[in-house]
Amino acid sequence: MVRKTKQEAQATRELILDAAGTLFQRKGVSHTSLSDIACAAGVTRGAIYWHFENKVDLFNQMHARVHLPIESLSKQTASDAEPDPLDRLRDLLVLILRETVHNPRQRQVLEILFHKCEFICEMGELVERQEALHLEAFARTEQSLRNAIARGQLPADLDARKASITIHSYIRGLLSTWLLLPDSFDLAGEAENLIDACLSMLVHATSLRS
Amino acid sequence: MVRKTKQEAQATRELILDAAGTLFQRKGVSHTSLSDIACAAGVTRGAIYWHFENKVDLFNQMHARVHLPIESLSKQTASDAEPDPLDRLRDLLVLILRETVHNPRQRQVLEILFHKCEFICEMGELVERQEALHLEAFARTEQSLRNAIARGQLPADLDARKASITIHSYIRGLLSTWLLLPDSFDLAGEAENLIDACLSMLVHATSLRS
DNA sequence: CTATACATACGTTCATGTATGTATGTAAAC
DNA sequence: GTTTACATACATACATGAACGTATGTATAG
Numbered sequence: 411m412v413r414k415t416k417q418e419a420q421a422t423r424e425l426i427l428d429a430a431g432t433l434f435q436r437k438g439v440s441h442t443s444l445s446d447i448a449c450a451a452g453v454t455r456g457a458i459y460w461h462f463e464n465k466v467d468l469f470n471q472m473h474a475r476v477h478l479p480i481e482s483l484s485k486q487t488a489s490d491a492e493p494d495p496l497d498r499l500r501d502l503l504v505l506i507l508r509e510t511v512h513n514p515r516q517r518q519v520l521e522i523l524f525h526k527c528e529f530i531c532e533m534g535e536l537v538e539r540q541e542a543l544h545l546e547a548f549a550r551t552e553q554s555l556r557n558a559i560a561r562g563q564l565p566a567d568l569d570a571r572k573a574s575i576t577i578h579s580y581i582r583g584l585l586s587t588w589l590l591l592p593d594s595f596d597l598a599g600e601a602e603n604l605i606d607a608c609l610s611m612l613v614h615a616t617s618l619r620s
Numbered sequence: 621m622v623r624k625t626k627q628e629a630q631a632t633r634e635l636i637l638d639a640a641g642t643l644f645q646r647k648g649v650s651h652t653s654l655s656d657i658a659c660a661a662g663v664t665r666g667a668i669y670w671h672f673e674n675k676v677d678l679f680n681q682m683h684a685r686v687h688l689p690i691e692s693l694s695k696q697t698a699s700d701a702e703p704d705p706l707d708r709l710r711d712l713l714v715l716i717l718r719e720t721v722h723n724p725r726q727r728q729v730l731e732i733l734f735h736k737c738e739f740i741c742e743m744g745e746l747v748e749r750q751e752a753l754h755l756e757a758f759a760r761t762e763q764s765l766r767n768a769i770a771r772g773q774l775p776a777d778l779d780a781r782k783a784s785i786t787i788h789s790y791i792r793g794l795l796s797t798w799l800l801l802p803d804s805f806d807l808a809g810e811a812e813n814l815i816d817a818c819l820s821m822l823v824h825a826t827s828l829r830s
Numbered sequence: 831c832t833a834t835a836c837a838t839a840c841g842t843t844c845a846t847g848t849a850t851g852t853a854t855g856t857a858a859a860c
Numbered sequence: 861g862t863t864t865a866c867a868t869a870c871a872t873a874c875a876t877g878a879a880c881g882t883a884t885g886t887a888t889a890g
Contacts, residue, residue: 415855419869438738440650443845456871459847528648529735529800541801548804575797575805576817583793587785590739591751594758595785607786607825614824615817625889629835653879666837669881 423461425451427472435518439469439527466534469527473536476519477543488550488557495557496564496609503581503605510585511598521589548574555612564612567619573612580608633671635661637682645728649679649737676744679737683746686729687753690716698763705767706774706819713791713815720795721808731799758784765822774822779830783822790818 429451433442444465448455462468483505487498509516529537552574558564564573584604588597597604612618624632639661643652654675658665672678693715697708719726739747762784768774774783794814798807807814822828 416868422869436740437742438650438740440648440738441740441742445845454871455846457869460868460870464847525739527738528650530646530648530651532647532651544797544801545804572805572810572813576814579793579797580790581793582796583789583791586792586796587754587789591754594755595782600782603782603827604786606827607821610825610827611817611821615820617813617816617820624835626834632835655879664837665880667835670834670836674881 422453422457426458426461430468431472431518434522434526470535473519476515484550488553490557492557495554495561499554500605500609504601506581507584507601508598520585524586524589547578551577565619568612569618569620573618576618577608632663632667636663636668636671640678641682641728644732644736649732680745683729686725694760698760700767702767705764705771709764710815710819714811716791717794717811718808730795734796734799757788761787775829777829778822779828783828786828787818
């Protein structure tokens with residue numbers, strides 16, 4: 411069997427990415443060889459080297475599949491035409507927590523990023539792109555907070571920058587902790603409570619004001 | 621040169637651990653070979669295999685050096701004889717943030733744990749011990765919070781368990797974010813503000829009550 | 831004299847990258 | 861509508877080097 415049609419080739423590519431995701435999640439990125447992936451996907455290493463440059467490239471392509479939805483959502487949230495920016499922010503944050511629990515692919519990618527790979531320069535784009543994504547997210551949330559302040563939903567002297575970083579750290583900590591110890595608490599069930607607690611912090615904490 | 625005195629042998633052991641720490645932090649655990657470590661420490665692999673079973677063992681021994689101070693501190697904090705448990709908790713949390721910034725060894729170990737190693741079963745004790753440490757920390761903070769509730773420093777109906785996990789996730793998120801992007805905010809300078817914000821959340825957030 | 835604290839040397843196992851083989855889809859030529 | 865030619869989508873085979881673990885050598889401390 412050789413020379414598949416373009417659709418079949420695309421399916422093979424997806425197969426490889428799926429297998430890689432599963433193995434990365436279970437054994438870690440650097441402890442998974444291309445032979446492992448090929449075997450799990452039912453192909454040979456030749457197929458992998460056809461579709462990808464090497465493991466790092468394969469790893470980066472993996473992330474390209476899952477980022478888009480959450481990013482597009484967060485963008486419209488930061489619009490200053492939104493009449494209730496604080497509630498949109500709340501919706502977004504709750505969604506992030508819930509999706510991580512219920513969307514296997516998102517959970518897989520986050521679990522790999524948090525606990526199954528090493529952030530080193532050899533990973534190529536990953537580190538830079540991840541840093542860039544964070545800074546973008548900081549900025550977008552900061553904008554949302556400014557909009558909320560302008561609409562009187564948050565204290566006028568709230569330091570939006572500090573608050574944005576605080577929120578993101580909080581979310582990252584929740585995800586990281588839950589992905590490490592999924593049985594320690596019910597992330598999906600408590601999502602609203604956890605986010606509301608965080609947002610109430612923005613309202614009440616005088617130490618986050620300038 | 622061979623056969624050193626016991627003190628010199630101990631010094632060699634420390635040298636190896638130091639070199640390993642530096643290389644793990646820079647290149648990641650699995651991308652650092654024992655040859656790299658030996659070379660950096662000015663010894664041969666033979667010396668490493670004399671002092672340690674293998675890389676995993678070496679990695680685990682690394683952590684044994686740095687955990688103790690923060691653990692002993694957190695233990696006395698949870699004592700119910702403490703008249704001001706909330707303030708002791710505050711001190712502890714602020715200290716954790718500051719030490720991470722100013723104590724190179726703590727920063728190194730945390731940076732490795734968060735971003736330079738993979739949490740997989742092949743790492744041996746690491747995963748289990750790390751999980752155990754987390755659960756202990758949850759429990760201790762929960763006890764501190766109960767003490768604070770008993771002394772009227774926190775709402776009587778605060779869910780201590782939820783609050784404990786919330787605090788730990790928050791701290792973990794701050795550390796993880798800062799270690800990834802140290803220039804994005806001043807963790808040491810803002811330590812008190814960040815912790816006060818978190819503690820004010822415990823006081824005001826109704827969503828953390830039972 | 832013996833155990834220690836290494837250094838040296840050796841064998842073996844992967845994992846990687848590349849080179850090559852090969853059968854088929856696909857499009858153009860006739 | 862065949863035939864031809866070429867690119868595609870892999871499989872197979874090979875060469876290389878890195879990293880590991882172990883076995884052994886060896887000088888000295890105790």
